[in-house]
Amino acid sequence: MTLEVKNLFCERDERVLFSSFALKIDTAEVVQIIGQNGSGKTTLLRILCGLSDAYTGDLLWKGQALEEVRDDYYQSMLYVGHLAGVKASLTPEENLQWMSQLDKSLNKCTIMQALKQVGLYGFEDVPCHSLSAGQQRRVGLARLYLSNAPLWILDEPFTALDKKGVSEKEALIAAHVHAGGSVILTTHHDLSIPNKTIRPVNLDEVAIR
């Protein structure tokens, strides 16, 4: 399982974000994209997810052009973006039911167990708009417990989470990588994953300004 991007060029509002940028993500790797605000972290993740066409370059999944193996790629990839796709008027349980349908997750654990894991037990039937920002974030992240996709792409997963929440997610990432999965994430948080080195990719160094 490798995701590879070669010769990436991307500009936004007449500013070059990447030029001849290359990145390869192998099995059991944690890649942390770092860079200042506006350096193109989210843009890069969206390109990797196939959610942006505003680039030139090659995107390869298992050595094949991503465009041709999109279905296979989307089955093995889980993306939690800035906006996690949590519907404010649905309850956490209803949100997760829909997301697990989209992910085709094969009941690694039940939705109630996932909610318990993220500390939302007892809130499963409260509409998400009356939850706090951190709790809403937790609803989006509960998918990580449900999904069996080997590749996770996470955009600022720790925003609004408390310290305990962050260390739980770090442990989850560690377990995922230990089981052979890979994670690409952006965060300004000092990430510490037990028994695993994190490969940093600094966008401030690759950009031409």
Next chain:
Amino acid sequence: MNFFMSALKRDLLLVFRHRNDIINPLAFFLMVAVLFPLGVSPDPTFLSEVAPGVIWVAALLACLLSVDGIFRTDYEDGSLEQMLVSSESLYLVVLAKVLTHWLVSGFCLAIISPLVAMMFFLPEQGYFSLVVSLLLGTPTLSLMGAIGAALTVALRKGGVLISLLVLPLYIPVLIFGAGTVQAGAMGLGIQGYLALLAAILVLSLMLAPFAISAALKISVRS
């Protein structure tokens, strides 16, 4: 099929939690029907003559008003991105969304249309043709409106643009829809009109979801 049902269930649940979305098109439809005779003429012969056209135009505009929001919240909270990066088919998600929109707009309009027809002194023999033409015509309006909604979802103010894009596509449905009611009210055969409305519906049902999916991809990825 299972996936389609759960997509439909989610959309209906969302509509149920925002009941305004159901009431708005219906209220608009009823308001036009109530105000038109007051503004123009309460004369029964005049009203029964213009009834098919006015009721159909009111129904069309009620659909157009509500179609703008069909993908809006999904775009704003990131749900649409999740649908695009899913290996499940976008076609079914889109179909469920359009069906939900039709159920809360066109279907409800068709159900209350006899009431409006009564206000317009439409001859009783025209009621059946009114309901059937709305039931066959409004799904097409939802499908075509959704193409416009998908194209403009990323724009902050898509409202006017949507009308410009979609209204030309609505015209055939309006002509045949109002024609059905006119023929029905005069006691003529309506099978020809209904066959045309059904043909337009089948064509748009086959092709529109592809156009909507492609338009959503363009809107999100650009």
